[in-house]
Amino acid sequence: MFEEASEVFDNMFKSSFPLTFIVFIPAVLILVSPLPAEAAHEFTVYRMQQYDLQGQPYGTRNAILNTEARTVEAEVLSRRCVIMRLADFSYEKYQKALRQSAGAVVIILPKNMSALPQDIVQQFMELEPEMLATETIIPVYFAMEDDELLSIYTQTLTSSTSQGSLSAAEVLLHTATANGFQMVTSGAQSKAVSDWAITSLEGRLAGVGGEDLPTIVVVAHYDSFGVAPWLSYGADSNGSGVSVLLELARLFSKLYTYKRTHAGYNLLFFLSGGGKFNYQGTKRWLEDNLDHTDSSLLQDNVAFVLCLDTLGNGDSLHLHVSKPPKEGTSQYQLLKELEMVVSSQYPEVKFSMVHKKINLADDMLAWEHERFGIRRLPAFTLSHLPSHRLAQRSSIMDVRPHVDVKKLGRNTKIVAEALARVIYNLTEKGAPGDLQIFTEQMQVQEEQLSAVVEWLTAQPRAAQLVDKDSSVVSTLEYHLTRYLKDVKKHYVKADKRDPEFVFYDQLKQTMNAYRVKPAIFDLLLAVCIAAYLGVMYLAIQNFGVLYSVVRKITQPKTKTH
Amino acid sequence: MTLFHFGNCFALAYFPYFITYKCSGLSEYNAFWRCVQAGATYLFVQLCKMLFLATFFPTWEGGAGVYDFVGEFMKATVDLADLLGLHLVMSRNAGKGEYKIMVAAMGWATAELIMSRCLPLWVGARGIEFDWKYIQMSFDSNISLVHYIAMAAVVWMFTRYDLPKSYRLPVTVLLTLCVYKAFLMELFVHVFLLGSWTVLLVKAVVTGAISLCSLFLFVTLVHSN
Numbered sequence A: 001m002f003e004e005a006s007e008v009f010d011n012m013f014k015s016s017f018p019l020t021f022i023v024f025i026p027a028v029l030i031l032v033s034p035l036p037a038e039a040a041h042e043f044t045v046y047r048m049q050q051y052d053l054q055g056q057p058y059g060t061r062n063a064i065l066n067t068e069a070r071t072v073e074a075e076v077l078s079r080r081c082v083i084m085r086l087a088d089f090s091y092e093k094y095q096k097a098l099r100q101s102a103g104a105v106v107i108i109l110p111k112n113m114s115a116l117p118q119d120i121v122q123q124f125m126e127l128e129p130e131m132l133a134t135e136t137i138i139p140v141y142f143a144m145e146d147d148e149l150l151s152i153y154t155q156t157l158t159s160s161t162s163q164g165s166l167s168a169a170e171v172l173l174h175t176a177t178a179n180g181f182q183m184v185t186s187g188a189q190s191k192a193v194s195d196w197a198i199t200s201l202e203g204r205l206a207g208v209g210g211e212d213l214p215t216i217v218v219v220a221h222y223d224s225f226g227v228a229p230w231l232s233y234g235a236d237s238n239g240s241g242v243s244v245l246l247e248l249a250r251l252f253s254k255l256y257t258y259k260r261t262h263a264g265y266n267l268l269f270f271l272s273g274g275g276k277f278n279y280q281g282t283k284r285w286l287e288d289n290l291d292h293t294d295s296s297l298l299q300d301n302v303a304f305v306l307c308l309d310t311l312g313n314g315d316s317l318h319l320h321v322s323k324p325p326k327e328g329t330s331q332y333q334l335l336k337e338l339e340m341v342v343s344s345q346y347p348e349v350k351f352s353m354v355h356k357k358i359n360l361a362d363d364m365l366a367w368e369h370e371r372f373g374i375r376r377l378p379a380f381t382l383s384h385l386p387s388h389r390l391a392q393r394s395s396i397m398d399v400r401p402h403v404d405v406k407k408l409g410r411n412t413k414i415v416a417e418a419l420a421r422v423i424y425n426l427t428e429k430g431a432p433g434d435l436q437i438f439t440e441q442m443q444v445q446e447e448q449l450s451a452v453v454e455w456l457t458a459q460p461r462a463a464q465l466v467d468k469d470s471s472v473v474s475t476l477e478y479h480l481t482r483y484l485k486d487v488k489k490h491y492v493k494a495d496k497r498d499p500e501f502v503f504y505d506q507l508k509q510t511m512n513a514y515r516v517k518p519a520i521f522d523l524l525l526a527v528c529i530a531a532y533l534g535v536m537y538l539a540i541q542n543f544g545v546l547y548s549v550v551r552k553i554t555q556p557k558t559k560t561h
Numbered sequence B: 001m002t003l004f005h006f007g008n009c010f011a012l013a014y015f016p017y018f019i020t021y022k023c024s025g026l027s028e029y030n031a032f033w034r035c036v037q038a039g040a041t042y043l044f045v046q047l048c049k050m051l052f053l054a055t056f057f058p059t060w061e062g063g064a065g066v067y068d069f070v071g072e073f074m075k076a077t078v079d080l081a082d083l084l085g086l087h088l089v090m091s092r093n094a095g096k097g098e099y100k101i102m103v104a105a106m107g108w109a110t111a112e113l114i115m116s117r118c119l120p121l122w123v124g125a126r127g128i129e130f131d132w133k134y135i136q137m138s139f140d141s142n143i144s145l146v147h148y149i150a151m152a153a154v155v156w157m158f159t160r161y162d163l164p165k166s167y168r169l170p171v172t173v174l175l176t177l178c179v180y181k182a183f184l185m186e187l188f189v190h191v192f193l194l195g196s197w198t199v200l201l202v203k204a205v206v207t208g209a210i211s212l213c214s215l216f217l218f219v220t221l222v223h224s225n
Helices: A002-015 A017-032 A091-099 A118-133 A147-161 A168-177 A235-257 A280-291 A330-345 A369-374 A405-423 A446-456 A471-483 A519-541 A543-560 B003-023 B032-056 B069-078 B080-092 B097-125 B133-158 B165-192 B196-224
Strands: A041-047 A050-053 A056-060 A066-071 A081-085 A104-109 A140-144 A180-185 A197-205 A215-221 A266-272 A302-308 A316-321 A350-355 A379-383 A485-493 A501-504 A508-516
Touching (some): A066 A147, A091 A104, A147 A180, A215 A235, A215 A405, A235 A266, A235 A302, A235 A471, A266 A471, A280 A485, A302 A330, A446 A471, B003 B133, B080 B097, B080 B165
Parallel strands (some): A104 A140, A215 A302, A316 A350
Antiparallel strands (some): A041 A140
């Protein structure tokens, strides 16, 4: 047959060139054709943080994943993709996977994170900084649970747990029936993003009466942080701070439009970017204002800098300072006014001052006011958290339900009242402690606050995702321009040679789970097919037997014809 | 999966053809070139069918899950062209009945194997994803070989002018069954919602039954005169 075929082909190719063309081109095309991506399941995965800060690498250093899935129960994890559910996630399991040099870790998050039991949320929140604390060589991904993914997880779990305790026959049967899954990400290797600009926004309300007016600076950082940038919505930290700042801007802009209530203080509002990366936006803003310009509000007469951070929940307020304010300063005045407002109007709120010195040896600054403190500006941070170390400030669990609009409104009111008392010097003028300025038409609008928080938590605002043209920045700018004058944008770009911060891309990817069988299955199949073909061969060889049987059956009939 | 898996599927699909070709003695008749011609006829007939379908059958745009009975039936009717094609192949070959049938069926089935199964196998079975459907497809090609041999035999019997009157009816029934087999199977699957392995089994059984019937008829016819 082959000789004939080759003869035929020879003639064909010799006689006609076009025929060669027709036969060969498709053949070549087929041979070089890429493998199709027809997956059992396709889902979006969010990569863990990857960034360098002050030359120190953090987070996962890898984005490429092409390995078989296992759960952590399996005996061998090396070069496998370990999938875990958040409900079963623990640091020991994570460490076990890393120790056994797993190929990757995929953590499946439930669809509705706010419905999780509180202890699991708390546990995971505390794990997040640990996972980020050192660099991880393998890729770590987070995926949102759906039915398909859950079924993949269950199938992997059954095949992972049943290993090792089976007989050879059972293993063979198992390979034929059970499915393995090959997890493949479609993206390229992560690489550093060059020239990433972090945007900060500034706006002011100018006071009246005299040249050298004191300035009050209100600061909040707008970016969020979590173990995966695409999952960090940062509701309480620091969506609440931003919403309070915008509300303060609205209230004081109203006061400053009337001659009678126009006060002798300049108000400077600053929404800083890169707050979770050692307050990069604030740092550059201070450098620009103090070192590179001749005249700036920050250079002359700063009464104090009030930083707002995590104000959306809790029944306590803490004023974090790096140096206890001395009597007679306006800092001290604000502290007293806050105490007064809280004690006379909101006795249920516990107010306290927390003193923590700036530790310059630390890699990370604790609070935003320390940036100002380093530049010798009187500053403090107001927060409902007693310590900067609490995990709420950098968690993907910090979602919209973490902000209680009622409490947020109350905190806004306290800050606004205290600020107004300082600005108009009400205590010295003998105003009672329960005098309310922001009532009726001037009251704090909870709808406004909740709308801002709602909008801020509708998209992840990690510093790696908010570029200078993003809608977050432009909407914040629009809000500021509604109330404030001289709204300006400030950009921070890391230095090219010695960058303070480096972000990496490939933070969101599509992952495919392909159903696969082990190599032994192929062999098994080959043996079965060979046996089948052998039977076929015998059947066709002995077709004559069937033929003669049929003939014998039909013979008597033909004879009677 | 791997290239090995593709090899498995390919062997499963192709080897029965090879064995049939060798064992039926076609190779001794120098029939390779004739089989190629039959294959070429297959291509020509499929092209005609496609043109016809594309011209006269608008695409069905009914709701999902709705079975277009009449449309599918009409489409299956176009498969009558296959019978014409097989007849054309056999009429152009001189020789004994068995020889004509085998050449036509082998060429026809092989052309179908190459045109409609090689590419999906190459693309699919070599991919990362494992799916039983490629093994099933290979089994299906074995079944279709038997199917085409039976069909060619029935066509050959039908076109014989010395066919006895009493044979006319059973042969016609078989012919109709051959043509509408795919359509009936589809209908069956649609009604009973069978799994893919069951479908394959049913297909094998039905094809086996049809082939056995045509073998009986053939044997009776050949040895009656």
